[in-house]
Amino acid sequence: MLTESGIAAASNLTPGGLLNENGRHPERAFLLALQTPDLSDIQQAESLDELAELATSASYEYGDRLVQHRERMLPGTVFGSGKLTEIRERIREVAAEVAIFDGNLSPAQGQHLEKFLKVMVLDRTQLILNIFGLNARTREARLQVELAQLEYMLPRLVGMWAHLDRERGGIGGSKGAGEKQIDIDRTLIRTRIARLKKDLRHVASERVTQKKGRGACFKVSLVGYTNAGKSTLMNRLTDTRLIAGDRLFATLDSTTRVLNEDNRPKLLLSDTVGFIRRLPHQLVASFRSTLEVVRDADLLLNVVDIAHENWQAHIETTEQVLEEIGAHTVPRMIVFNKVDCVPDRVQLLLAKRRYPEVVFTSALKEDCSNLRERIAQFFEKSMITTPLLLDYQDCGELAKIYRWSRVDEVRYEQDGVHLTITSTPANLERIRARLPVGPEPLLAGNP
Template sequence: METKPPIPLAVLVGIQTPDVDDIAHEASLAELGRLVKTLGYAVVGTVSQKREGTGAALLLGSGKLAELAALTGGTGVVTSMAPPPKSKARQRFEGAAEGAAPAEADPDAARRPEFVIVDHELSPSQIRNLERATGAQVLDRTGVIVEIFHRHANTREARLQVEMARLKYVAPRLRETSGGGGRQQGPGAGESTLALDRRKIRDRLAELKTQLDAVQRDGDQRRSARRDQLRVALVGYTNAGKSSLMRALTGSQVLVEDKLFATLDTTVRILQPETRPRILVSDTVGFIKQLPHDLVASFRSTLAEALEASLLLFVVDASDPTYESQLEVTRGVLREIGADTVPSRLVLNKMDRLDPAARAALRDKHPDAIMLSAHTPADVSALRDTLIAFFEAEMVEDTLVLPYAKQGLIGEIYESARVLSEDHDETGRVLKVRALPAAITRLKRSLAAR
C-alpha cells in the first residue's frame, strides 16, 4: 500500500508596525494561515513581534529569533555558508566516530516545521539570514501567493502569466551554491552558475512574453466582439463568494471552493433566465492584500474584463470583520488599472451568516448596498432584477430597417436589442427596438454597409 507523504509543517511570522492595529495584525496573520493551508501545509505555530519596521537584517529581535529557532530546530544565529575549517585533531576525532554506532534519531526533530512563512515581503538577504538561523526554508507572503497561483492556473493564458510572475520573483533570489559556484564549460564558458541561471530566466521570460502576446491578441479580439453587449463583472477579495454568485446568476458549473484563489481564469456566462439583449456575467480573479505587482501586471487580460464592463459588482464577504479593508484593496487594484470610473454597486454577500443586529448595522452603514446570500434564490432573483433595471435605464428606443437583401443580420439584431414590434414595407423589415445607444449605432452601421 502506497503511503502518503507527511503534510509539511510551517510556522507563521508576523511583524506589527506602529501603523497597524491589533485587529488588522491578527486578521493578516489569520489570512496568511489560510494561504498556507491552501498550499497544503499545516500551521503549527506563530511568532509575532512589534517593531518599528521590517527592514532589519534578521527581521526579528534576538529573543523572538531564538523562540522561532527553538520551533524549527535552528541555531538562532546566522552561521557562515562556508564549511568551517577543521583542525587535525577534529579530523582524527570525526574519523574515529565514523565506526561508532549511529545515534537514534529524535522522532520529534523529524517533524519539526520545514517552513517559516513571513507575513511581509522579504529581501533576498533577509530570506538567506532567516534560513541560516532557523534551518528551515523561508517563504515571504509574495512567494506564497505566487506559488498558489502557479498551482491553480488552468488555462494556457493563466499558466503563461503565472510563470512570468514566478520567474520575476525567483530571479533576484537566486544564489550561488554552497560549493562556490564554479565556471561553466562549453557554451557560455566563463559564466558562473548564477549568471547562467539568470540568463536562462531572461531568455525564458522573453519567450513567455511572445507566447502571451499572441494569446492575449486572441482574447482582445473576443472582448472586442462583446464590446457593445451588456456586461457585468464580479470583482472583489478572494473567497468573497464571487464564484458562488456567478453560479447562482448564470446556472454555470464554475468552480466553487472554500479556499483562497480557487478562481484564476476569467469565466464569462449568460445571465439566466436569458434576457434580450443578453447580459453577460464575468467572474474575475480575486484580490488580496499585498497582491504582487507582477501578478497584477501579468493578469492584464483578466482584469480587462473589469475595465471593459458596463457594471462592476463589488462582492464583499459581509461576515468578515475586516471586509472594509478588503473592499479598499479591491478598489485600489482597480484604480491601478483605470477601472475606477466604471459604474459599480456594492454587494454585501454571506448575509445569512449574520444576526439581525449585525444586518441592521450594515444596512445603516451602506444604505445603497445590495444585501444578499448567494445561496438564497430569492436574493439572487432580486439581484437579477436590479441588473436588468440598471441596463433598462441606459437603453433607448429606435427604428431599424432591415433590407430584404440583408436578412442574414436578423440574428445579430435580436441578440443585440429587444425587438418591440416588427412590420414590413417595400424596403424590408421595419423593427422597433430597444437597446443601448452604442449597440443601435453599430447595428445601423451594419445595415448601411454595402
C-alpha cells in the first residue's frame, strides 16, 4: 500500500517497475519494436538506436534487439504469440533481465509481456522518466520529475492492484480489495500532485523575481537535441562549469548567465533541458515553467551535433518540440557543434558550402568566437542609434542610460550632454520615459 511519504519513492515503481526489488537496475536490456507500415526501415533503426542510447543513459547494458513488422499493434498482447515465444528465447540466450519496448504500452500490455517474457518490461516513456529521475538534482527538477512520474502512474493504478481483486474477489456489489486500494492510492496521488503543482508554482514565482530586470537585456537560449553539447557550449561561452556529460538528459534545469559583461544591453544566455523524439507529454507539461525561458528568449540557438548520423532528424524534432511548447515564433539560429568529431573532412567542407549561414564550431576544442560574433550581429540588426541631449540636471539618469544602451559618443557642451546611443527600441523607450519629454522625439532612427 502507498503511504503519503512513500509516494515519491513509489512513483519510481510504475506498473512495469522502474527499479528492481533491490533498488538496483537490472544489467542487460533487450530492445523490442513493432514496426508498422507508416515507419520506414531507416526510421525504425534510428528509433531503436536512440532507445539503445536511452537505455545506456539509464545504466543498462545493451543486450540485443528485435523488430517485428505488423499492420498494427495487438491490443492485448502487442506481438503475435509465435513472435513472443521467439522473443522469450532470445531474451534467455542473451541473459537479459529487462525488455524495453520502443513505444508506449498500456498497463495491461505491460503486464502481459512481463508475465510471458518473465522479465521486467519498460516502455519508452518509463525509460525516459527513469533517466529524468536519475538526473534530477535541483529542487525544481525533482518536483517536475516527480509530477511527471505521478501523472504517468495515475491512470495505471487499475492494473497495479488487479491481483488483489483476483485473489479475494468483491462480494456482491461492494468493491473488491484491489478496487478499494486503487481509491486510496488515487486520492493520495491526487493530493501529492496538487501539492507538487503548488510547490512548482512557488518556485516559478521565485523565478519571476529573479527575472526582474532581465527585460532590458537580450535573452539567448540554447535548445536542441539531448547530448548535442548545449551545456558544453554554455560553459565555453560564459566561462561556467555546468555539468556536461556523455549521456542523454544530463541537464534538466535552465541556468542563465551573462554572455558578455561588456555588451549593452547585456546579453544573457540560458541552458535548458534537451529534446528527444516523442518526448513524453507528462514531461513537457511538468517542465513548462523551465521551458518558459525558451519561449521568453529573443533568440534561440539550435545546437546540433553534426557528427551524429541522425542530425537532420534531430533538427526536425527540435522544431516539433518548439512548436509544441509555443516557442516556434522566436527567431532561431542553427549551430553545428562537434565539428572536431566529423571523421570525414570532405563531408564537413561540403556541409559548410551547403549551409553558408550556419555557424560551425566545437564547444570542446574551439573558443567559439565566431558564434559570439554572430550573436552580436543578430542583435545589432534590431538596434537603433539615436542622438540624445541630456540636460545637466538629468545627469542622474546616466547610469541607467549606460546600463540599457551602448553609448557611442559623449560630448559635454553648454546646453547639456550630447550623447549618441544605440539600443533596442524597447530600451530607448524606457530611457525616454525617464526623461522630461523634449521637443525632439528620442526615436529619431539611425542618423
